Amino acid sequence: MSLFGSTTPSTGTSSTQVLGTAADLQADRDLVSPPEDSVSSLAFSPQAEFLAVGSWDKKVRIYELAPNGDSQGKALYEQQGPVLSVHWSSDGTKVASGGTDKAGWLYDLQSGQSTQVAQHDAAIRTVRFVDTGNSGQQILATGSWDKTLKYWDLRSQAPVATVQLPERVYAMDVQQKLLVVGTAERHICIINLDNPGAIFRSLQSPLKFQTRTIACFPGGNGYAIGSVEGRSAMQYVDEREQQKNGFSFKCHRDSPGTGPRSESNVYSVNSINFHPQYGTFSTAGSDGSFHFWDKDSKHRLKGYPSVGATISTTTFNRTGSIFAYAVSYDWSQGYQFNRADYPIAVKLHATKEEEIKPRPFKKR
Known part of the structure; x- marks a missing residue:
């Protein structure tokens, strides 16, 4: 039996291989001087060990990581409202961000200056640098709660x-020529960046509840989607490939009881990321746990217990040797649960091959 949809080790795979312990996480390093409010977005530079962190305290912080795991603040800039998304340019010289101030901002690492470069009629939920056509010029894509996706040439x-999108933007990701937007009411909009001004295909999410996160496959031929109902799905753009290889599975759930009628606690899947080298992926959720999976063999490589608070967002660095995860409130239970003493931290987990490298799956 596959570990997808299961909370126990699969046949032929021992629990020591699959299930980690809290002791295994004790070596994870804390980022120095973390944000003062919930962390909304993490993004590593594609060119250096710099980590951008966006948070509800209206600030974007950029940290530099040393080979020994030490971290130090490198830069900080502030928006006029909570920051919801951050992303790096492909050359690693700029950071884009967007948030509830309805504005998109650009920070230049060389000059140390931040500039407003985008504007919407409602909060900007997500930002991504994209390559369109054959110009080689990166532009900025911003998805908003005003039900639009806009592209910005940073010189204009x-x-x-x-x-125009069918609903408010909740999640968005890009890989190569594939841009995927998830909106309210479970709409999914697929865009081919060779024709960025048009929706290539619109469909309903295969998951029955609200979309929480989207991550495109490294090859640009599909995407993963996670929902608030503890379920994820692997979706392929090509319909024949989808029929052959697409699937969904349960995750981030627990069953306190043991009887036949015992109910499961179901948690939101807050973040999905693909490993840049191996193409395996991570999920993290409101239950405070994160797991590494292999979509091709459809089983879990490694899972860890709850860190004691929700994990709001995660990311891999450019080589996949570091997995960063934010421990902070994720707003899944409303504003009244955002206590003053709720933990806020960004953790750095050094990945091991046993966690993230695909391996043959043998059944007994």
Whole structure:
């Protein structure tokens, strides 16, 4: 039996291989001087060991990581509202961010200056640098709660294109020529960046509840989606490939009882990331746990117990040797549960091959 949809080790795989312990996480390093409010977004530079952190305290912090795991603050800039998303340019010289101030911002590491480069009629939920056409020029894509996706040439104050979406943007990711947007009411919009101003295909999420996170496959041929109902799905753009290889599975759930009618506690899947080298992926959720999976063999490589608070967002560094996860409130239970004493931290987990490298799955 596959570990997808199971909370116990699969046949042919020992629990020592699959299930980690709290002791295994004791070596995880804390980022120095973390944000003062919930962490919304993490992004590593594609060119250096710099980590951008966006948070509800309205600030974007950029940290530099040393080979020994030490960290230090490198830069900080502030928006006029909580920051919901951060992303790096491909050359690693700039950080883009967006948030509830309805504005998109650009920070230049060389000059140390932040500039507003985008504007919406409602909060900007997510930002991504994208490559369109054959120009080689990166532009900024911003998805908003105003039900639009806009593209910005950073040399101009007006959007170069606007795409009308069926609902508010909740999640978005890009890989190569594939841009996928998840909105309210479970709409999924697939865009081919060779024609960025048009929706290539619209469909309903295969998951029955609200979309929480989307991550494109490294090959740009599909995407993973996670929902608030402790379930994820692997989706392929090609319909024949989807029929052959697409699937969904349960995760981030627990069953306190043992009887046949015992109920499961179901948690939101807050973040999915693909390993840049191996193509395996991580999930993290409101239950405070994170897991590493292999989508091709459809089993879990390694899972860890709860860290004691929700994990709001995660990311791999450019080589996949570091997995960063934010321990902070994720708003899944409303504002009244955001206590003043709720933990806020960004942890750095050094990955091991047994966690993230695909391996043959043998059944007895």
